Amino acid sequence: MHPGSPSPSQAKPKYEICLIGSGGVGTIASLVLTKSSLARVTVVLRSKYAYVAQHGWEIDSVDHGKIPGWRPYRVVRSAEEAATRGKDGIEDNDDGNDNGESGKVEYDYVVVATKALPSLNPPVEMISPVVTPGKTAIVLIQNGIGIEDDIVKTWPGNAVLSSVSHIGSSVREPNLVVQVGKDVSKIGAHLHFGVADSVSIERAQTFVAMYSAGGAHECEFAADIDAARWEKLLWNGTFNPVCALLRMDVGELQRSKARETMLVPMMWEIWNVANAAIRGKGPGQGGQQGLPESIVRWMAYRLPDDCAYRPSMLLDLENGRAMEIDVILGNALRRARGLKVDTPVLEVVHNLLRVEEWRVNQEKKTLERA
């Protein structure tokens, strides 16, 4: 038996969970869910599969301390593999203690913790093998706006939840997960017509209870997760792209006055779109109050001028990796057009970022040809 995996004498946990995307955020989530003792977590790993299946993760966490060689219940190579049990060989911890279960696994929750790159990795394709229509609740721990749209459209009878997470956690090669920022999140349901609101809310509250029981620093239920996502976008849709474009950390950007000339105008544009979107929802769809005006100032001025934080898009750009432009700006701008809200500054920043993206892709092509 591997350390960290449930002991064979334990009762079978209540919930079967498949987690896809085990980077810094996803691995801590799989640990928390496992620690709750309410979940049996199968993790889909791609590039890291071989190493982690053999050695597990080295965890160094502000919330959970140091855990050497930690493994979830199962580690598999693909969602297809996660969908079946008992043919995985020894790497998947299937060491004879699964009470003889085999065949198709019906997951209670599928947790998506990948970077949100819908153009490159459409989430529906990614999770399709592990979603049981009408049963599996889908939990998106991802950035951006509108990330749930395609999923709701594909599985209108499934609850779709999402998490707005503020954890600071990353992976260092080959298998070290370093969590420096406490795991603080809000989780709520994207209410839609195919699922009774009470059911969606119950699934979200159950997940929140499980996540809290697993020792996350703070996890609360969000009655209006859309508002919470828009609120986070005030930061993520402004600092993130402008730091990337200008290759500046947060403090440098603030000292340059770009906060006043760029970020605050962009925040007001997002604020306008958010409130048009939130207030446009029908009664019973939560929210309707929208974001308060005070939030813009708070978001723009909460970090100190010597803050050396380099947001994810800047790191992605510097490292020639795909940026989350679609979910952080693209979807918000599409929503703005639909709601006829003007977003002139966001549009220019979006267009400039698309040029940067083009250049990253060109450089990749050049490398591939070389």
Added chain:
Amino acid sequence: MHPGSPSPSQAKPKYEICLIGSGGVGTIASLVLTKSSLARVTVVLRSKYAYVAQHGWEIDSVDHGKIPGWRPYRVVRSAEEAATRGKDGIEDNDDGNDNGESGKVEYDYVVVATKALPSLNPPVEMISPVVTPGKTAIVLIQNGIGIEDDIVKTWPGNAVLSSVSHIGSSVREPNLVVQVGKDVSKIGAHLHFGVADSVSIERAQTFVAMYSAGGAHECEFAADIDAARWEKLLWNGTFNPVCALLRMDVGELQRSKARETMLVPMMWEIWNVANAAIRGKGPGQGGQQGLPESIVRWMAYRLPDDCAYRPSMLLDLENGRAMEIDVILGNALRRARGLKVDTPVLEVVHNLLRVEEWRVNQEKKTLERA
């Protein structure tokens, strides 16, 4: 006697000219004016004074061939020095052949060929010692829009001309001037109420005739120099700042589709401001037809997609030098506000460039402290 300076036996040329800013553009202008035999050219040099006063310029020009050790009539250290004659020592060619002239010099033309940085080097201060009110015509061979405003305000009784130049010429250390692009320009008068239009136009036509006589590839009189300047700004106010922001040459920018998402929208904004400005001029002030619609497409698509040209702002930014943001975007935006023309894309690009400028200045300060 130095090679290239007028021979003592020549008649005194008709026009006394002071030229300030002897870089690639200015030095060729001083050569052309001198070659016309109509002008006696005093050149103000700052950093290069000592070397050029001793060795002259090495000229390598598509229009004029190779000219070793070329010197204008006089080379001086400052506009104050240019304003007086006969106390300059031998460096200024004052070798006894100036027919005993001394004292205050009244210039017919002052030619300004510096980089246009009005915040750093206010042009009025720069040329004040060599301008005789009511006499000296001021000729601006510079980029941008609105470069004449302060000069007209300060010397309402003086003709103010400007040149839209397409020369490709630069200086290599210490004294080599390499002109690779033919000297093609339009020169016209900025008509204003303190000077009769006929007088301003005559001063411009005289200058054009002199400049043509000096062997420039092409120099024509522009009846509406404002329209010509706006036309040039369609390129200079779009490719120039966006190439700088994105650190891309012209071809790369075009291949990235930034032409369609950024440059063409910016061109239409400039086109709108230009036409509001041109059509807003009173009768007899020239123009009034404005720029044709076709010019936007022509400007956007005239260069090939493999064009490796790196515009001046990009070079300035890469080399930590001041950029001509004020005259290329700042003045155009001020004009747009006055005319109530919307320029959302230009404004964002301008704000982002100001951040780049801030960073260049920060880096300078850091170097100075080190």
